[in-house]
Amino acid sequence: MAVAKLLGLETEYGIVHRGAAEPNPISASSLLINAYLIAHGHAPEAGRAAVGWDFTDETPANDARGGAPAGSLAPEIETHLVNAVLTNGARYYVDHAHPELSTPECADPLSAVLYDRAAELIAARSMEAVRMLLPPGEEIVVYKNNSDGKGNSYGCHENYLVSRAVPFSRIVTNATAHFVTRQIYCGAGKMGIETAGMRLDEAGYQITQRADFIEEEVGLETTLKRPIVNTRDEPHADAAKYRRLHVIVGDANMSQVATFLKVGTTALVMALTEDDAMGREFRFATPVAALRQVSRDLSLRQPLELSDGATITALGLQWELLAAARAYVEQRGADAVGGTVACDVLARWEEVLTGLERDPATLAAQIDWVAKLRLLEGFRDRHGLDFQDARLRALDIQYHDLRPDRSLAARAGLETLVDEAAAARAMTEPPPDTRAYFRGRCLQKFASEVVAANWDSIVFDVGEGSLRRVSMAEPARGTVAHVGDMFDECGSAMELLRRLGAAGA
Amino acid sequence: MAEREQIRRPAPSPREQSVEESPPASERGSDIKAQLDDLLDEIDEVLETNAEDFVKSYIQKGGE
Numbered sequence: 194m195a196v197a198k199l200l201g202l203e204t205e206y207g208i209v210h211r212g213a214a215e216p217n218p219i220s221a222s223s224l225l226i227n228a229y230l231i232a233h234g235h236a237p238e239a240g241r242a243a244v245g246w247d248f249t250d251e252t253p254a255n256d257a258r259g260g261a262p263a264g265s266l267a268p269e270i271e272t273h274l275v276n277a278v279l280t281n282g283a284r285y286y287v288d289h290a291h292p293e294l295s296t297p298e299c300a301d302p303l304s305a306v307l308y309d310r311a312a313e314l315i316a317a318r319s320m321e322a323v324r325m326l327l328p329p330g331e332e333i334v335v336y337k338n339n340s341d342g343k344g345n346s347y348g349c350h351e352n353y354l355v356s357r358a359v360p361f362s363r364i365v366t367n368a369t370a371h372f373v374t375r376q377i378y379c380g381a382g383k384m385g386i387e388t389a390g391m392r393l394d395e396a397g398y399q400i401t402q403r404a405d406f407i408e409e410e411v412g413l414e415t416t417l418k419r420p421i422v423n424t425r426d427e428p429h430a431d432a433a434k435y436r437r438l439h440v441i442v443g444d445a446n447m448s449q450v451a452t453f454l455k456v457g458t459t460a461l462v463m464a465l466t467e468d469d470a471m472g473r474e475f476r477f478a479t480p481v482a483a484l485r486q487v488s489r490d491l492s493l494r495q496p497l498e499l500s501d502g503a504t505i506t507a508l509g510l511q512w513e514l515l516a517a518a519r520a521y522v523e524q525r526g527a528d529a530v531g532g533t534v535a536c537d538v539l540a541r542w543e544e545v546l547t548g549l550e551r552d553p554a555t556l557a558a559q560i561d562w563v564a565k566l567r568l569l570e571g572f573r574d575r576h577g578l579d580f581q582d583a584r585l586r587a588l589d590i591q592y593h594d595l596r597p598d599r600s601l602a603a604r605a606g607l608e609t610l611v612d613e614a615a616a617a618r619a620m621t622e623p624p625p626d627t628r629a630y631f632r633g634r635c636l637q638k639f640a641s642e643v644v645a646a647n648w649d650s651i652v653f654d655v656g657e658g659s660l661r662r663v664s665m666a667e668p669a670r671g672t673v674a675h676v677g678d679m680f681d682e683c684g685s686a687m688e689l690l691r692r693l694g695a696a697g698a
Numbered sequence: 699m700a701e702r703e704q705i706r707r708p709a710p711s712p713r714e715q716s717v718e719e720s721p722p723a724s725e726r727g728s729d730i731k732a733q734l735d736d737l738l739d740e741i742d743e744v745l746e747t748n749a750e751d752f753v754k755s756y757i758q759k760g761g762e
Contacts, residue, residue: 205761290759347761415762571734587749
């Protein structure tokens with residue numbers, strides 16, 4: 194039986210420091226995050242930093258295939274920049290030259306949508322907070338996209354808990370089949386093309402932001418020679434039992450339906466893979482070329498070549514995956530994939546495939562690339578513009594602007610799946626049903642005694658001379674059901690640690 | 699090699715079955731047009747005023 198598909202999203206945001214004489218994205222990112230932390234009580238005492246990240250267990254250079262091929266470049270960890278843990282269990286930090294927010298671990302796809310929306314609200318509040326600190330005429334603005342249109346990309350990564358027992362080669366096969374074809378409803382849309390050797394004006398519009406930047410089938414890198422399937426083997430959990438599938442191929446979505454489908458369908462495909470229930474395997478003759486082909490085929494009708502000589506369209510392959518996922522849930526239930534939420538994923542999945550097959554334009558409220566294309570074409574027609582006009586390129590970027598008064602996505606009539614009030618609460622409240630609950634409650638209640646935290650442990654200083662580390666190697670433990678009462682009853686971190694010790698946790 | 703693609707046509711969803719209850723197509727069409735017009739009015743208001751400079755200066759470092 195597949196392990197419960199806990200999941201999370203990490204989003205690197207584009208950042209612009211307007212009005213600055215010499216803008217520096219690293220200091221702008223630090224300023225943005227620190228402004229939020231100060232304004233929202235995450236750095237409560239003067240002179241004391243927010244609870245920081247603990248890098249002790251980070252091993253991003255481990256390769257899921259075992260020994261990494263020669264020439265692989267291990268990601269470096271920057272430890273000197275702002276790096277905070279929030280009371281909702283999220284991590285908010287500067288990564289390279291971008292602000293990045295990693296959601297807490299979520300138990301199902303709808304919870305991931307909620308915390309992704311909470312992350313957008315945190316970014317919006319950060320922009321408001323930093324405006325107070327900047328001189329008049331300056332502003333720091335954050336964009337939830339993945340490309341600057343000039344050949345630079347930054348990621349929106351997904352993470353899924355997977356059993357260690359699954360052969361990695363099987364993950365590669367099924368994940369590749371899904372990642373190449375799910376673009377048709379996950380793509381955020383982009384003007385132009387950024388592949389080396391191709392001119393920007395050779396393609397007017399494509400389905401995804403990321404396909405241009407994916408160059409390998411499988412690999413460890415995330416900043417160059419990016420692969421379709423990333424092999425970073427860093428489970429942030431009991432490594433004997435779990436893998437974490439770290440997905441770097443996808444776009445950041447403004448549409449909640451697209452985010453829901455992106456993580457919901459992928460969780461289902463991973464569960465199928467784990468229980469070896471896929472039935473037929475699909476291998477592309479040239480996966481990277483197929484990925485780009487799908488991104489550039491707005492007709493969704495081009496056949497993709499499989500390694501056995503047959504062909505299939507992206508839509509056709511998605512129908513196959515949906516049929517396999519539906520049969521899986523009928524036979525084995527949905528416990529491993531988010532319970533009733535998985536049934537909603539299946540229903541939505543069918544709706545978007547049906548809509549895409551009939552006329553993609555009918556999905557302008559659900560799918561980002563369709564919503565954005567509608568705006569671009571409408572604006573072009575209204576003003577009689579050439580498709581190369583700078584105003585259309587500006588529109589493409591501003592679709593992803595996270596300022597509520599400037600965001601075009603917020604005006605595009607996108608369907609929402611989560612309540613705004615619930616998303617606002619999720620800015621500070623952890624999900625109740627994963628170990629993020631334990632992390633979040635510790636930060637809410639005992640922040641002054643928490644020295645550092647990371648995904649799978651929290652370090653306390655309760656004034657006994659030595660630091661105490663609490664391990665959280667089981668991502669599904671530490672929920673409100675497990676430890677909710679304990680938090681309500683404990684008046685100090687010392688008491689919490691004593692009770693955890695007594696409970697053998 | 700033969701095309702092996704099989705597209706499965708699912709049973710109509712409840713939304714499709716209730717299509718007769720919706721307003722006539724022409725009415726829906728003009729609604730959609732009006733909505734898009736309102737949306738484009740808003741975009742005219744909020745879109746970056748100096749698009750050329752904005753697009754040129756939107757430069758990011760690579761990430762991840």
